[in-house]
Structures are given as C-alpha cells and as structure tokens.
Amino acid sequence: MSAVSSSPIIERGTTTSRIAAIAVAVIIALLAIAPQFLSAGAVDRMTALFIYVILAAMWNALAGFGGLVSVGQQVFFGLGAYFAIRLADAGLNPFASLFVSAIVVGVVSWPLSLFMLRLRNGEFAIGMWVIAALTHLLVNLDRLVQGETGTSLISLNVYDAGTRRVAIYWLALASMTALLGILFGLLRGSTGAAIRAIRDNEDAAASVGVRVTGTKRLLFVLAAFGIGVAGALWLATSITFQPKTYFNVQWTAYMIFMVLVGGIGTFEGAILGALVFFLIETWFGGTGVWYLVGLGATAVLFSLFLPRGLWGTIEGRFGLRLLPVGYRVRLPENAPADDGSAPSPERTTPGQEKA
Amino acid sequence: MSNQIIQGILLGGYYALIACGLSFMFSVMRIINLAHGSLAVFAAFALWWLASRFHIPPFVGLLIVLPLMAAIGWALQRFLLERSARGGALLPILTTFGLAIVIDNMLFEQFGADTRSLAPYIGSLSYDSWEWPGNIYVGKLAVIMFATAVILLGGLQLFLTRTRLGRSIRATSEDPDTAGLVGVDARRANAIAASIAMVTVGLAGAFLGMRATFDPYAGAPQLLFAFEAAVIGGAGSLWGTLVGGIVLALAQTVGAQVHPQGFLIGGHAVFLVVLFVRLSTSGLGLRGLLRLPSRSAS
DSSP states (O other): OOOOSOOOESSOOOOOHHHHHHHHHHHHHHHHHGGGOOOOOHHHHHHHHHHHHHHHHHIIIIIIIIIOOOOOOEEEEEEEEHHHHHHHTTTHHHHHHHHHHHHHHHHHHHHHHHHHHHSSHHHHHHHHHHHHHHHHHHHHEEEETTTTEEOOGGGGGGOOHHHHHHHHHHHHHHHHHHHHHHHHHHSSHHHHHHHHHHHHHHHHHHHHHHHHHHHHHHHHHHHHHHHHHHHHHHHHHHHHHHHHTTTTTHHHHHHHHHHHHHHHHHHHHHHHHHHHHHHHHHHHGGTTTHHHHHHHHHHHHHHHHTTTTHHHHHHHOOOSSSSSSSEEEOOTTTTTOOOOTTSSSSSHHHHHHHO | HHHHHHHHHHHHHHHHHHHHHHHHHHHHHHOOOOTTHHHHHHHHHHHHHHHHHHHOOHHHHHHHHHHHHHHHHHIIIIIIIIITTOOOHHHHHHHHHHHHHHHHHHHHHHHOOBOOOOOSSSGGTTTTTEETTTTTTEEEHHHHHHHHHHHHHHHHHHHHHHHHHHHHHHHHOOOHHHHHTOOOOHHHHHHHHHHHHHHHHHHHHHHHHHHSOOOOTTHHHHHHHHHHHHHHHTTTSSSHHHHHHHHHHHHHHHHHHHHTTTTHHHHHHHHHHHHHHHHHHHHOOOOHSSSOHHHHOO
C-alpha cells in the first residue's frame, strides 16, 4: 500500500475489501444456518431486517446512484403484495407467486418509467407519490381486496407455522443476497461507471456519451422489482393484505431514513442504515408517535448536517472501502488516507458531487 | 349537472389557494416543499385550537395564525431550506419530507386521531347558501373561498409586478447571482417569498378546516392536490393555478358521478393525462411544468 512510484496507483480491491468480502460470505453462511438456533420471534425479526435491507438498498440505488428521489416507492411495495394475492388466488403456489409478482411489478414499472423519468427532481418525487395514491385507490376497487377491509394470502396456511417461518426467512435472506449481489455487480461493471457518472453530473455524463435515460431506467426497474420482492415477502410474513398498510407513504419514509442515516450513494451505507433503523425500531418502536417524530427529525438533521450519512462520513475520514464498487486513484506522494486531495474519479458523496 | 359544475368550479378556488403557495415557492426558490400540505393542516389545527379553547372565531383567529405562518415561513427558509438547498436539488426534497413526517406526527400526538372541523365555529356560514336562477344553490362559504383565491392571486400578481420588493423576488428567482450584483439581497428576498407562501398556506388551511374535516394526517392529500393543480395550470401565470384548480375539481366531480369512489381517482387521472400530453408535446421537464410566474407576469 505504501509503495512509492512515480505514477499514480489505481486501486480497486484493497486488503480491507478482500477481508470484507470473506466476512460477508461468512456472515451470509451464518445467517443461513441461524434459524436452527434462534427463537421463532427472532427469526421473524431477522426476516424483517432482511426486508429493510432490500428496501434501503433499492431506494439507494434509485436515489443515491440514479439521482431519482421518489416519495412514491410504496407503490411497488403495495403492488408486490397485491399481485402476489392475485396470483395465489388464481391458483399459483403461494411461494412461487411471491416472485412472479415481483417480476410483474418490474414489468409494470417499465412503461411507467418511460413517462415518469421525464420529470425531474421534486416533480419526479411527488409525481411518484401521485402514482402511488392512484394505484392504492385502484387496488381498492378490486373486489378480491374488498376495499380497505383487505384480504389474506390464505393459501399460505397449508404450510405449518414453523416450516413457513423458516422458509420465508430463507427466501428473504436469499432475495436480499441476490439483490445486493445484482446491485454490486451492476455498480462494479461498465454500467456502474455510467451510473456514477450520472450521479455526479448528469449533463457532463450525457456529453461524454453515457446513455443517461437508459441507465436511469435500468435502476428504476431494478428498484421497482426489488421493492416488489420486499412487498411480497412482507405479505408472506404478515399474511394479511390491507391496502392502507402497504400503500402507506411510511414505507418510503423508512427507506429515506435508512439511506440518509446510512449514507446516500454508498453501497455499504444503505445496509448500515437498515441495521440502524432495525435497532431503533426494536428499541423505540413501542413508543408509537414519538418514534415516528424521531425518525422524521433524524432524517431532517442528517440531511442538514450530515448529508453523507454515517458511512459516507466514515469513508471520507478514514478512506475505508469495504465493498468497493469503483476505482480509486492514489497519488504516491499522498498519505493513503488523504483521499480528498487526490484527483479521485470515484466520488461517493452528494456533498462533493455538486462541487 | 350544471349545479355540480358550479360547485366544482368553486371547489377549484380552494385548490388554487393551496396550489399558489407551492408554485410560488417553487418558482422563486426552485424547491418543492413536501411539508406544504402538513403546514396547511397545522394552520387549520391552530385555528381550531384557538376557537375551541379560547372561543376565538376562525376569521379573527387568522389575525394570529397568518402572522405566525409568515414567521414559520421565514424560519423555514432561514434554517432549513437555505441550508439544504446548498447540498443540491435533491436534499430539500428529503428535508421537507422529513419535516412533513415530524409535523404530522406532532399533530397526532397533540390532537389525537379525531377528525376536526372549523365549521361549528363559523355559525351559519358553513351551510348558508344563495339561490341562483335555475334552481341552483351555491354555498356562501364556497363563494367566499373562490373570491379569496381570485383576490389572492391577483394581489400576488400585482405585488410581483408593481412593487420594488416583488421585482426583487422575481429577479432572485431568475438569477440570484446577477440579482445580487445589482444590489438585491437574495437571502432576504427568499425569506420574504417563503413568508408570503406560508401566509397563503395558512389561508388554505383555514378554508380546508371550514369547508371540510381534517385530521393530523390530512397533509399528504392536500400536498398532492396542490401539486396537481399547480402542474395542470402551470402553463402560464399565477392565474394558471386557478385554471388548474378548477380543472382538478371538475375532474373529481365527474369522477364522483361515474363511481362512488371516483372522486380522487378522477383528479389523479386528469393530472396524469395532462402530464402525459404536456410531456409528449413539449419534451420539457422540470421547468416546463411549473413555469415561473415572472415570465408572463408583465
């Protein structure tokens, strides 16, 4: 690491990141066998955590990397659950319907993206909210759902509670791992360079030939699909489907909280944010309204005073990269941690990107 | 049916009231305030609290609440928006969304889940009506609301074109740096604009409370109405918001005729149709939808 040469060093994997990669594999393996040792309640909580990680990672993919802040992502969460109900009602195996449903959500999001991606910033954000509100109303019209009374994923009841719990746990773990894997692969590949270019400066990216709209559309559909998976999994854990609960803007509020606290635009930040949110919910979730006030206030404070979030700050200060998705150029004269003064093509913070 | 059309047009006055603050703020500061609806509901609760606790009639209560809203607008700009706007175009969305969550839940904490209304405190005004030729009854409150919207929009228009302060706000919205060069204090102009926007929000909240019921979580639908009306009518001047509000209200009226749950669906649908037509004909994004009032103010 401290080798001195006359040319700049281009880094991708570092020793830390290789250790981190092994640690991630070990953690996933441990999580996979964890239900053997955990109580039923703990398994359910862990399933919720995996769903939160999916939500945070997907919202971060859209906002942190695609520069598309949406406050209507609950539409995909609700649709993921709704289509699963519909497919299971049509006779599909309930577990299969969870994933077919998410694919349907992804497919639906495609034509939607043609239209919504032409809006920018605040208009996109609130336009998505209108879409969510309208979809909620339309789902309410479905006789199967019975308006706000809702319905249930009854066919899941053929499995006994224990099997069901563990099966959903594994499905959630597998979905989380797969979605994070897809995102990681996407960000590391050639699309990743385009994504980061757009994140840093959309106009400049377009001027050097990056396909801005196509790349954004990819992120939009991926996020819709992932959040659809999360909604379907949430339905599997709670069985009941009430449109009001699933199409609630609170889901987006959670996503925003997780990503803002963890670190918008960083791969690890979303995961950290989901963990923080999970712990806060475990400790303070019982306090009801004050808990929500606290979440909102924390989001405001982070956006004002720590817009890079926890991970962005750690990363900036210590030059730490656990799961590097970009390249880093280090000038040999500089101290390794002094990353800010190096002409770094990989800029990971919204604060810097506007500079 | 003509009766319903007239009611729809008058309801459009309310949407114009709530929309004009949103589009005014956007045109000056390029910020869409996601706490807009929540702040209107806050104003309604403040009036309700004054009326139920201190027996202050809502129209008198406005003398307290509107200055309060102006102060809130000033503080909002100075302490939240100004700071977050420096972090790029996306941060203010997140900041104001967080603020909306805080306001909604604080209201819930303070006032509970019950739906409230200001109607009991304004006497017979809530149900009085005039009979128009053709057996049409129009509510006095609805007419007052519509007239307020017209006066407010006209007043804002005059203020922006005819006064020194209004011109400095317009200059700031066009180009803050150049405005600064010719001696306009952009921070002050923005803070004043935010105060004005919040006063309109306070008025909208008052009429929301008088014509209907509200609860702590009523802010989100109001924000959507405001946004929809502003986008539908956003093609030209502030008067566009009035047109937008009327179109929105008429679409809701038609929707309600088609299906019992069609009121809101009709509104959202017409918004999306207008958006679709606008996007496919103009190819404009952000600035094409909510255009600056200053462009056409003269």
